Amino acid sequence: MTTDHAAGTALLLDEVGPRPRRQTRPVMVGRVQVGGGAPVSVQSMCTTDTADVDTTVAQIHRLEAAGCEIIRVSCLNEPQARAIAAIKRRISIPVVADIHFEHRHALMAVDGGVDCIRLNPGTVKDTRKIREVVQACKAANVPIRIGVNEGSLPPLSGDEEMPEGLTAGLAGEWLVRRMVRAGLEEIKLLEQEGFYDIKISLKAFDVYAMIEANRRMAALIPYPLHLGVTEAGTPKPGSIRSAIGIGALLMEGIGDTIRTSLSGDPVEEVETCYEILRATNIRQRGPTLVACPSCGRAQIDLIGLANTVQERLKGMDKQLKIAVMGCVVNGPGEARDADIGIAGGGKGKGVIFKHGQIFRTLDEGDMLQVLMEEIEKL
Numbered sequence: 001m002t003t004d005h006a007a008g009t010a011l012l013l014d015e016v017g018p019r020p021r022r023q024t025r026p027v028m029v030g031r032v033q034v035g036g037g038a039p040v041s042v043q044s045m046c047t048t049d050t051a052d053v054d055t056t057v058a059q060i061h062r063l064e065a066a067g068c069e070i071i072r073v074s075c076l077n078e079p080q081a082r083a084i085a086a087i088k089r090r091i092s093i094p095v096v097a098d099i100h101f102e103h104r105h106a107l108m109a110v111d112g113g114v115d116c117i118r119l120n121p122g123t124v125k126d127t128r129k130i131r132e133v134v135q136a137c138k139a140a141n142v143p144i145r146i147g148v149n150e151g152s153l154p155p156l157s158g159d160e161e162m163p164e165g166l167t168a169g170l171a172g173e174w175l176v177r178r179m180v181r182a183g184l185e186e187i188k189l190l191e192q193e194g195f196y197d198i199k200i201s202l203k204a205f206d207v208y209a210m211i212e213a214n215r216r217m218a219a220l221i222p223y224p225l226h227l228g229v230t231e232a233g234t235p236k237p238g239s240i241r242s243a244i245g246i247g248a249l250l251m252e253g254i255g256d257t258i259r260t261s262l263s264g265d266p267v268e269e270v271e272t273c274y275e276i277l278r279a280t281n282i283r284q285r286g287p288t289l290v291a292c293p294s295c296g297r298a299q300i301d302l303i304g305l306a307n308t309v310q311e312r313l314k315g316m317d318k319q320l321k322i323a324v325m326g327c328v329v330n331g332p333g334e335a336r337d338a339d340i341g342i343a344g345g346g347k348g349k350g351v352i353f354k355h356g357q358i359f360r361t362l363d364e365g366d367m368l369q370v371l372m373e374e375i376e377k378l
């Protein structure tokens with residue numbers, strides 16, 4: 001390669017390097033800073049009846065153990081709104097009250113010490129009532145997330161009806177414009193009240209619309225963005241849909257806090273969020289498992305071993321890279337930068353390797369136990 005070629009390659013690498021994170025205004029949700037250079041935080045939402053304080057607190061404790069940093073609860077009625085004070089006394093992560101239709105529930109939640117209010121411009125539309133909530137939040141130093149959702153967009157002048165005969169792509173573009181407009185109009189209303197502790201989310205099931213709406217909003221406002229693909233589905237397809245939407249934006253430096261919306265145990269939402277942050281190199285929490293897909297060369301039960309190791313690593317907070325590989329031919333080499341790994345080493349045999357070097361050979365039946373013991377020692 002000539003010097004000129006080398007210079008050209010260096011230039012290219014500069015161009016494709018990681019995008020800088022978007023600069024945003026910091027917003028404090030209780031003790032968790034969102035935006036302003038803070039780590040991208042992980043959120044979830046309780047599936048319990050908020051008025052059932054014991055059950056809600058138990059679910060929040062499970063979510064907190066999984067790494068949830070901000071929790072949202074529904075405020076469907078007065079008993080739910082009133083329960084927030086009791087819930088707050090028994091948990092340590094900040095609570096967001098999810099408000100729809102009845103603005104008085106937001107006022108009750110603020111009285112109960114809630115850390116953030118989520119307002120949906122499509123379900124609380126009366127500007128007088130919105131201003132009342134904003135003034136209560138301002139007096140109590142409580143931020144507001146403007147939660148725009150594809151499924152509950154407010155009527156907007158001029159473009160209420162989707163034009164007939166739009167193809168999927170054009171329908172996505174129509175949705176993008178409506179979501180961005182709905183968000184901007186609500187931001188304007190809050191700013192008119194002298195209120196700037198704002199986060200905003202623009203969620204759609206359509207991944208194109210979700211990505212594009214957030215891109216456009218990011219270019220227009222200084223406020224932090226909460227990312228999510230709404231109603232993404234059951235855990236497997238929902239995780240993939242969420243990873244594409246949230247991951248694409250994170251890779252562009254956009255996004256300050258994330259939630260995946262999965263039809264399942266909310267603990268899975270938190271785990272999925274961390275996998276997205278891990279895959280995008282935004283944040284690491286706990287060990288990373290590298291595992292090969294197995295092939296005809298493997299002479300051990302690689303797939304069973306990898307899944308068991310993944311399960312055993314849950315809850316561990318060590319920042320390790322662990323490899324589980326089917327054979328020694330590619331094992332140590334493919335996981336050269338792993339801290340520790342294991343690979344099949346012939347029929348019914350395995351080897352432990354550290355930093356790409358073989359450390360110990362053993363029988364397949366002992367592989368799991370020895371690997372976990374060695375991980376503990378690290």
Ligand code: SF4
Pocket residue numbers: 292293294295296297298325326327328329330331334
């Ligand atoms: S590490 Fe070995 S068993 Fe696994 S995919 Fe590669 S060649 Fe196949």
